[in-house]
Amino acid sequence: MARERGPSVRLKLTLSYTGFLMLAGALMLAAGWLFLTRVPHVGLLFLPEYQLSVARDFAPVAAVTMLFLLVFGLGGGWFLAGRVLAPLNRITEATRTAASGSLSHRIRLPGRQDEFRELADAFDTMLGRLEAHVAEQRRFAANASHELRTPLAISKSLLDVARADPDHDTGELVERLSTVNTRAIDLTEALLLLSRAEQRSFARERVDLSLLAEEATETLLPLAEGRGVTIETGGDLAPTTGSPSLLLHLTMNLVHNAVVHNLPEGGEVRVTTLAGPAGVTLTVENTGERVGAELAATLTEPFRRGTERVHTDHAGVGLGLAIARTITEAHDGTLTPVPRPTGGLRVTVELPAAR
Template identity: 70%
Template sequence: MDRAPGPSVRFKLTLSYAGFLMLAGVLLLAAVWVFLLRYVPERAMLINPDDRPTNGVFPVRSALLDVFAPRAAAVLAFLLVIGLVGGWLLAGRMLAPLTHITLATRTAAGGSLTHRIRLPGRDDEFRELADAFDAMLEQLEAHVAEQRRFAANASHELRTPLAVTKALLDVARTDPARDAVIDRLYAVNTRAIDLTEALLLLSRADQRSFTRERVDLSLLAEEATETLLPLAERCGVTVETSGDIAETAGSPALLLQLTTNLLHNAVVHNLPERGTVRMSTEVRPGTVVLTVDNTGERVAPRLVATLTEPFRRGTERVHTDHAGVGLGLAIVARVTQAHDGTLTLAPRSGGGLRVTVELPAAPPHTVR
């Protein structure tokens, strides 16, 4: 924003300090005049050495005023100089932390988020502002790093199907038997479309651009189960749903996508045969909970923390025909965050994973 030049804060504080000091000096001199000089008589008779009055009269108050006025003016001038010099130094010392904060702000505006203020000294308003700014820089640095990793991974994932599509088109131009090539090309194109839609959904969840409605997680679990039941049967996985009515406030589409992604992830990352998935809902004080348990290979605890990162998969045993695009749990994490919820992933002792999504409960219905 372009602004017209104006006086600095230090200059304004200096004038304020000097002005208050001058005002205090004027009030003090006025008090001296009002409470002391007013009791001095206008005139007094001269007294000779033998304590006898003479006929001469001496103007006492006017003489005293002639002596007091120039000295009072000198005192005010001295206070003005002291106020200006002292105020300038004092204002500079008080505003010194702002120099460090301004420098850090300009450094961050230039693209460097690694600089920190780390203002020394005891806690006060400036230190509190500096600490808050450092915390903001840390969050921004982490967010930018995450976005860069995401962009790199997304570019890699999108480049792969496009490269395969180009290769298949080159083959189709010279191969008389094009049916198999066309089927393969259709599958690759479908994967690219799914990935693009997943990226758009992830962006939508980050922006929180949705209208909140009352949503029952138990109904979403049943709907997701009906949708993915054919996939579960082909993979030899049994899906069980149970629980209470669990209402929250949010986007039905995003929460359905969250539930579907959790179930899809639990199905494809499961045992090669006789696997199970259990989805349950429950109501807790102030929150509602959706839990998904699935059998499968053992997952190392250190790996669990990375599963919500984009394009990360937890195990090698995946039903490759339905492996997804690597954004399932990443979308779950973003949708949960957009609904002010908590996502918890924990490995099961016998293998597999337990995923818990805890969301704020919907406000109670109002009775009219």
């Protein structure tokens, strides 16, 4: 925004300090004049000649005093204004540094808590969150490019092989191309769903999380039985407000993730819902390998998996928990993954209760 250049805040504060000091000095001199000339004194008789003499003697003293107050007010006000505004200058320099693209700089203003230091601390917190968000977006862009490029590269390789060998089995080629294409479509749909959830472009209505948990469990039961995983569902009615399709997708993603990333044999998944006075909770926990706390904190980032980046038959596209977190935040809730002491993961979704 273009603005005309005006006087600095330091100059304004200096003039304000000086003006106040001059006004206080003028009032003090006026009070002294009244005291000397107008107030009756015991044992003294003020004659007109005496008042004229006092006026002649008082005027130079008053002029010198006001001149001293003016010079002292300008110098002292300029110095004090500089000391007061020094923290603001540091905040301004940090803002310019951040605007140039460097988000790693922090103000770290020393001293006791006051308005300037509260502003500096809030700015440092904002820079930290912004730096983490930008880093996450960069990782997302790099991973998305890699994930989208992989199926295209595989398809190109398969077509090159078929072109070089016309007698190659076309049935096998078509099957592999279909698998690669399906994965590319799943990835594209996941990215579109992620974008839709971030934009919050959906209608809200009353939804019961316990019914969604039962529906997700029934849908994924064949997958769980095929992998030797048992699913247990229970809890209270948990009414909230939001998009039924998105919240169902959230629940499906959590349950699917719990089934896939489980023990090779004898795995368990427990889905529970809880209703409280201020909100409702959906908890999905599973058995499995031990997960470190640092890794658990990054599982909600796009294209992050609890295991190595190996695509199994149900490995997904690495966006399950990222989509779940985005859907949760779009519904004004929180999603928290926590490692279980005995292995596996516990994911807790907290949403506002329906009014």
